[in-house]
Amino acid sequence: MLKPEMIAKLNEQITAEMYASNLYLQMSAWCEEQGLSGAAAFFRQHVPEELSHRDKFIDYLIECDAPVTVGAVAAPPTEFKNLVDMINKAFEHELKVTALINAMAEMALDFKDFNTFNMLQFFIAEQREEEVLFRGILDQVKLVAFKGETGEAMYLINQYLQRLATTH
Numbered sequence: 581m582l583k584p585e586m587i588a589k590l591n592e593q594i595t596a597e598m599y600a601s602n603l604y605l606q607m608s609a610w611c612e613e614q615g616l617s618g619a620a621a622f623f624r625q626h627v628p629e630e631l632s633h634r635d636k637f638i639d640y641l642i643e644c645d646a647p648v649t650v651g652a653v654a655a656p657p658t659e660f661k662n663l664v665d666m667i668n669k670a671f672e673h674e675l676k677v678t679a680l681i682n683a684m685a686e687m688a689l690d691f692k693d694f695n696t697f698n699m700l701q702f703f704i705a706e707q708r709e710e711e712v713l714f715r716g717i718l719d720q721v722k723l724v725a726f727k728g729e730t731g732e733a734m735y736l737i738n739q740y741l742q743r744l745a746t747t748h
């Protein structure tokens with residue numbers, strides 16, 4: 581039996597994953613508006629991935645015979661200063677998700693809830709991957725940063741994200 585506090589956190593995470601999905605959808609749409617189709621493809625690819633995370637939490641609650649509550653999802657930001665600002669925000673968002681997952685893992689351990697702790701291992705590994713991915717993108721961005729927010733710099737970053745979208 582899952583503890584009520586654990587059920588509440590798992591349900592909150594369903595909303596958090598839907599927010600992440602909407603955030604990347606909005607980011608992708610913003611990139612399209614700027615003509616950054618490579619970056620748009622990269623962010624669009626993250627949309628179903630976040631929904632698959634949502635589903636993992638839902639499926640786990642169902643398996644545990646615990647109630648599923650789909651909460652309201654806040655609207656993501658629609659304005660970004662530029663592509664670099666947007667990538668920074670995506671990275672910061674992933675760090676927030678990591679903190680949420682770690683807090684859940686800590687709670688699971690406190691409750692000696694080893695099943696939930698075990699289920700969360702997927703997300704602990706996933707968050708490490710996401711952080712490595714976004715940190716890698718930011719490193720590439722820094723390489724072209726000397727060009728400033730010029731069309732050339734954006735072009736290079738866009739191409740880099742296009743390659744990631746097709747190989748990831």
Ligand code: OFO
Nearest residue numbers: 597600630633677
């Ligand atoms: Fe981006 O990993 Fe889920 O939230």
